Amino acid sequence: MTPTNLEATPCKSVQELLERYSAIAYDKQNDLFEVIGENDWSFDMAAGTISFGPALVFPVQILGTFSHSSESWLWAWANTQSGIPKQLLEQALQLKAYGEQQEIDLLKHDAVDAEEDDLHLIGAIASGMFDASGYYLADYGQGVMLITVKSPLIDQHRKHDVARLLHAFPEAISFYEMHHRPAFISYATLKGYTVAEQADTVTATGAGGSLTATFDDLGRLSNLTGSSGK
Numbered sequence: 001m002t003p004t005n006l007e008a009t010p011c012k013s014v015q016e017l018l019e020r021y022s023a024i025a026y027d028k029q030n031d032l033f034e035v036i037g038e039n040d041w042s043f044d045m046a047a048g049t050i051s052f053g054p055a056l057v058f059p060v061q062i063l064g065t066f067s068h069s070s071e072s073w074l075w076a077w078a079n080t081q082s083g084i085p086k087q088l089l090e091q092a093l094q095l096k097a098y099g100e101q102q103e104i105d106l107l108k109h110d111a112v113d114a115e116e117d118d119l120h121l122i123g124a125i126a127s128g129m130f131d132a133s134g135y136y137l138a139d140y141g142q143g144v145m146l147i148t149v150k151s152p153l154i155d156q157h158r159k160h161d162v163a164r165l166l167h168a169f170p171e172a173i174s175f176y177e178m179h180h181r182p183a184f185i186s187y188a189t190l191k192g193y194t195v196a197e198q199a200d201t202v203t204a205t206g207a208g209g210s211l212t213a214t215f216d217d218l219g220r221l222s223n224l225t226g227s228s229g230k
Contacts, residue, residue: 010101010102012104014106014125017129018121018124018125019183020182020183021127022178023168023169023186023187024127024128025124026171026172026175026176027164027165027187028127028154028158031133031134031155031158032135032136032149032154034157035052036052039052040052041136041138043060045084045088046085048060048087050136050138050149056153058150058154060147060148061091061092061132061150062084062088062145063075063091063092063095063146064076064092064122064145065079065143066119066146067143071113072111072112073111073113073114075092075109076088077089077096095126116137119137120175123146127148131150132149132150133149133150133151133155134148136148160206162209162210162226165188165193165226166211170221170224180219181213184202188204188206188211192207200214200216201213201215202215207229208229209228210226212226
């Protein structure tokens, strides 16, 4: 498993990682939940899969777990007591290596104080970086296991049209705290659009049509319009 977009300048902080990956990750969560709906989950560590019914069985990568009682996050590679197979730790270990290279504390330390909302942050980074089909928070009572899944069944629901971008990006920036302009540029680029920047606008053009994002003096999105391709 190789992270996507590694040719780009490496991110030096969690903030930069969010701006690069959170919007595309949020977009893909729409596709994941379109497939699994409100179905209950069942995890099989020996098989390395999570299922949401007999026809919805997906391979996983385990990122780590959140404890409700201690309000802490433990990376899967540090959870030696659980006997997690090494093949399910590939993404977690690559994030650890990335954190060590770029001096990002969240990624390189085995355990950190956290809130449950932080799982969405970690899930979004992993989902975007490794082009997963999505991430899932599996609450097992005492805590939450954070995983990514990858399946063509989910990926076939991906939408690259202007309507999807117009819907997903404003929702993503309301869900995550980040700088809007670099987040839009990254999102549009990862969706396959060509981006052109001007003083207060960014235009994204692709097979699905074109979008124009306008930003205020603080770089916050003030308007987003689009037109579909012919």
